[in-house]
Amino acid sequence: MGEKTEDIKKQIIQAFPKLALDSYFELTSPYNSCYNCIAWAYNLDNRWMWPNTGGYVFLDGIHYWPSDHVLDCNVDNFIEAFNLKGYIICDGPDFEEGYRKIALYVAKGTKECTHASRQLNNGFWTSKLGKSQDIQHGTPYDIEGDSYGEVFCFMKREHK
């Protein structure tokens, strides 16, 4: 592994200290600020998806999600939006054959959604870290902390 990769991992661990103990933590893409965590939860890597909070109406490259309607970042709106794509709330992060799971995160003590991660076919999890890289992590809890707060809920949908 190159020196640069190690430096990037150190930088990420500074923001997500639990990853230091995660032996499955890996960088899985180069830096790319053209897509974000919500797009990546949908397995897309060419768009920036976020609710239209109403403040900025003329930004390029944004896919207001789930529609152009003005919404705040309350996690309930994110749950509803994933509902529209067939996801339903489920109990926990354990891997279930034939299902794809996601986890939604909120800032501590609030319902403000900060992040989404997605379970991979190998049972590990993947996250696009804002404008930065996407990574593999062992469990959805490994990226909890000051940056993304804590896991609020899990959702799943059938996956062929």
Place this chain on the structure above:
Amino acid sequence: MQLTKFSAAIKPLTLAVGLFSTANAVAYNSIDDFTGIRTVASNLRTSEYIKSDDRLDQINMLINEHRFRDHLIRWEKRTMFLSSINAIIENEDFQTIVSMGYQAVPLIIREIENHPSTLVWALNLIYKQKITNDPKATISDACKQWVKKLKI
């Protein structure tokens, strides 16, 4: 940008004045030598002034570039892991870049040409418009279109 254009436009006039006074200085050089009036010295000051004006422009450009890069690095670092559009845009350093207005435009263009990124939103805020209304356009597409439109 407007200021730069203005100072560029005024330079030929400054040069003309400088050349005119140089011609006079050559004609009256002997008189000046005799009387001890150092017109040539004043012409040197004129040319020094012209040179210093150029240097001022260059220094201002360097200061702007340094200022821009400073804010860009801090913005990248502080918003690196965020997805929230509001949090990315309302960051203090991003707002400072936007407040630099047209002076920041060539620097933004150079940056997004090499590294397409959400920095393109600074152009949206400076020009108060999108480059494309194509709903399928990605950040990368938008960066290319801004570069095509604004790169000199």
